[in-house]
Amino acid sequence: MAKLVLSSGGSVLYQCFLDKDRVGIGRQPHNQVVVDDAAVNGEHAAIFQVGNDHVLEDLHSTSGTFVNGVRVLRHILQHGDVIEFGALYLRYLNPRATSEIDLERTMLVAGLYVSGDDARHERGSLAAEIRVPSARAARIRFPRGRVSAIAGSRAGKTIELDRVVALFGKSGDQLAVVTRRPHGYFITHVEGLRFPRVNHQSIGRGSRMLNSGDVFEVADEKLEFVLD
Amino acid sequence: MAHHFLEVVSVTDAGRVRQYNEDSVAIDRNKGVMVLADGMGGHRAGEIASNMATEIILSSLRANVAKFGSRARDLSPMRAIDQSINRANTAVYEAAKTQSTYRGMGTTLVVALFHDNRVALGHIGDSRIYRLRGEVLELLTRDDSLLRDQVELGLISAADASASHNRSLVTRALGIDKNAAAHVREEDASPGDLFLLCSDGLNDVVEDTDIELIVRALKTNLPLAAHHLIQAATDNGGYDNVSVILAKVLKPFPATKRSRWLSRLFGWIR
Numbered sequence: 001m002a003k004l005v006l007s008s009g010g011s012v013l014y015q016c017f018l019d020k021d022r023v024g025i026g027r028q029p030h031n032q033v034v035v036d037d038a039a040v041n042g043e044h045a046a047i048f049q050v051g052n053d054h055v056l057e058d059l060h061s062t063s064g065t066f067v068n069g070v071r072v073l074r075h076i077l078q079h080g081d082v083i084e085f086g087a088l089y090l091r092y093l094n095p096r097a098t099s100e101i102d103l104e105r106t107m108l109v110a111g112l113y114v115s116g117d118d119a120r121h122e123r124g125s126l127a128a129e130i131r132v133p134s135a136r137a138a139r140i141r142f143p144r145g146r147v148s149a150i151a152g153s154r155a156g157k158t159i160e161l162d163r164v165v166a167l168f169g170k171s172g173d174q175l176a177v178v179t180r181r182p183h184g185y186f187i188t189h190v191e192g193l194r195f196p197r198v199n200h201q202s203i204g205r206g207s208r209m210l211n212s213g214d215v216f217e218v219a220d221e222k223l224e225f226v227l228d
Numbered sequence: 229m230a231h232h233f234l235e236v237v238s239v240t241d242a243g244r245v246r247q248y249n250e251d252s253v254a255i256d257r258n259k260g261v262m263v264l265a266d267g268m269g270g271h272r273a274g275e276i277a278s279n280m281a282t283e284i285i286l287s288s289l290r291a292n293v294a295k296f297g298s299r300a301r302d303l304s305p306m307r308a309i310d311q312s313i314n315r316a317n318t319a320v321y322e323a324a325k326t327q328s329t330y331r332g333m334g335t336t337l338v339v340a341l342f343h344d345n346r347v348a349l350g351h352i353g354d355s356r357i358y359r360l361r362g363e364v365l366e367l368l369t370r371d372d373s374l375l376r377d378q379v380e381l382g383l384i385s386a387a388d389a390s391a392s393h394n395r396s397l398v399t400r401a402l403g404i405d406k407n408a409a410a411h412v413r414e415e416d417a418s419p420g421d422l423f424l425l426c427s428d429g430l431n432d433v434v435e436d437t438d439i440e441l442i443v444r445a446l447k448t449n450l451p452l453a454a455h456h457l458i459q460a461a462t463d464n465g466g467y468d469n470v471s472v473i474l475a476k477v478l479k480p481f482p483a484t485k486r487s488r489w490l491s492r493l494f495g496w497i498r
Contacts, residue, residue, distance in 0.1 A: 050383065051374045051394035076384065076391045097393050106268040106354075108334065111399035112377035132376050133390045134435050140464055164438045164460055167445045177445060179456065181463050191448045 002054055002077075002094035004033060004047075008087055018054055018094075023047045025083075025090070026059075039063045039086035047077070051109060054092065056083065144228040145185050145210075147178070152221030159223075161185060169196070169218035176218040178210070178225075185210045185225065192219070233481035234260060234342060237450040238473040241458050243429060244466030250274035251427050251471040252335075254282035260342030260481075261289045262473045266355050266427040268401065269333030273324075277333040277403055280323065281316040285339055288312035296343055296483065305341045305348035306412050313337065313350055313402065313410045320403025334401035337410070338369065338425045340475065344483035347417040352410050353398045356431055358439070359415065360422040360447065365440035368415060372400035395432055421477045422447050426457070429470030434460045443474070450474050 002018040016023075016032065024031040026044040035044065041061045048055045054077045058065035066084040067075050075081075079097045083090040145161045147168075159166065161180055167190070169175040174192030178185055188207035189195045195202045197217045198210070210216070212227035236257045242249040250267040252275075263282040267274030292308040316337075324330045336353025349357055354371040370376065374397040378384045384392065402408050417423070422443055431439065438460060446453035454472050461470040 050378060051392075051397045053392050053394055055384065074384065074388070076388055076393075078391065106266070106274075106336075106396050106398060108268070108401050108404055109374055109397045109399060111372070111374065112381055112383070132371060132373070132379055133386060134431055134433050134464075135390055135395060163441055164434075165442055165445050165456065171448070175448070177452070177456075179459070181459070188452065190446060190452060 002092065002097065005091045005093060006033060006035065007089050007091065013088070018047060018049065021049050025085075033090065035085045035088055035090070037086035037088050040088075044085065045083070052096070053077070054094070054097070056092075140182055142180055142182055143184060145180070145212075145225060147223040147225050150215070150222040150224060152219070152223075154221065168216075168221050168223065170220065174219040176216070179207070185227070187216055232257065233477060233479050235450055235476045235478055236262060236473065237454045238262070238264075238471070239454045239458050240471035241462070241469065243469050244462055246467075246469055248272055248275060249469045250278055251429070251469040252278035252282040253471055253473055254286040255473065256286060256290055259290050259293045261286055261293070261340075262425060262475060263337070263339045264355060264425045264427060264471055264473055265335045265337045265402070266353070266429075266469065266471070267333065267335040268398075269324075269330065271329050273330045273333035274335065276323070276330060277320050277335040280320050281335045281337055281402055284316040284319055285312040285337070288315050289339075289341055293341075293343065305343045305346070306414055309339055309341055309348050309350040309412050310410065313339070313352070313408050313412075317402050317405075317408035321406060324403060332404075334403040336372075336398060336427070337402050340423060340425060340473075342417055342475070342477075342481065345416060345418075345480055346414055347423065348412065348414050350410050350412045352400050352402050352408060354428045356424075356426055356428070358424040358426075360424070360440070360443050361418070361420070363444060365424075365436065365443065367436070368413075369411070371398075372411075373398050395428070417477050417481075419477050419479050423473075423475045423477075424457075425473040425475075427469060427471045429468035430457060430461050430472060432468060433464035433466075447476065450476060 006014040024046050025033040026042050027040045028042040043059050044061045045058050045065045056075045058073050064071045067081050077092045079094050081092040147159050149155050149157050166178045174194050175190040176196040177190050178187050186207045186209050210225045214225045238253045240251050240253050252265045254263045263285045265278035265281045267278030289312050295303050324333045336355040338355045338357050339350040341348045351369045354373045357368045359366050375392050375394045379386050379389050442456045454474050457472045
């Protein structure tokens, strides 16, 4: 279970479990976490539980709410986050709430819409206008590579390979894709009767890893691959 | 069939972390039907649920495709999807009730049925359907998930949602309640359109902009496109099972003249 630890100058003043839907933080004694500091409002901030998340919200405080040194109005707490109140520190501990992707299994929960509200999303609803982005993949690092065009329509240009795929060649004639993966870049045949050539050798249907300095040819393009 | 109106490719993968694959896909290209489900429940029950759902829906739709427009009792593709989902829901729900190891099992679901230059779509849970038309990838489904509700109600910003831990919490699933509350809609399907059905193992770790880039770049080589989508999910962690179905419309597919004529006739004498 998630836990809050209030400390000052290295010594722990108070700790509690986050077992309520709402936990108030402030100078007033009715708060679940009472922070006795002149810079703190009577009702300074609150932590709400929504699903697996604890969301910290600033309650229009005078001095503001800071998490890890950054001022926030609303913040989804992550394991190890430090919330600052004047000279006091409130640490959020929840090993299940790490910024790495969680391995929680899919579970069914109640939605936030009251049943009638949801009706507009029923039959015939238009395409979703708001998108939920993918999770932050904190630990994955990709290499950085680029190609210099030696011949073809882009001759003389440098093309950064900073996306998952990049196309080379000519649609309808011959196309190859260069794919960025965590362990390097790979070239693969996409379409056309001829296969791409790397260092004058056809790569066939499979994919081939590119080494820095490799020169590849697709349709009328000739390019040199460079890895940082 | 050499001159079929659809090209379809599917791949399902357990990912790098999970031991089992609880996703299921079922396809009948000739009938223009594709189904994808992401199961949930302990003791491999998720596998059972997603398998039951895809098989029942596929066979139910297969049996109904011939009836469209050819009978006085007007069975539309959307109604057929609704019926097939209800049938699958009852089967999973009953199985979960009668067998203790299956208790609580359920599944997300996406289904597409191509008929008469249109595509009927059904969905429950957080699996998705996208359409690439021209250069733009549109999301055609709305996730039944807590995170989605939070973003839509303004409780958290879309940007903050990537820091949430509510990704695994769905608000609807098939087989959990006596009645399935599926979303069903219809879209037109034109030559060149590329439809993508996927489980959340893809879009949870690969941004929509990257999904768009991959399908746009590789739409002339669907097996390579599907492989790249799975690979991108694996390269970004591969924490979950991941499945994709890609369906490209190759040419117009109007309903046959005979069935149109019959339906007009029956519509008239009714």
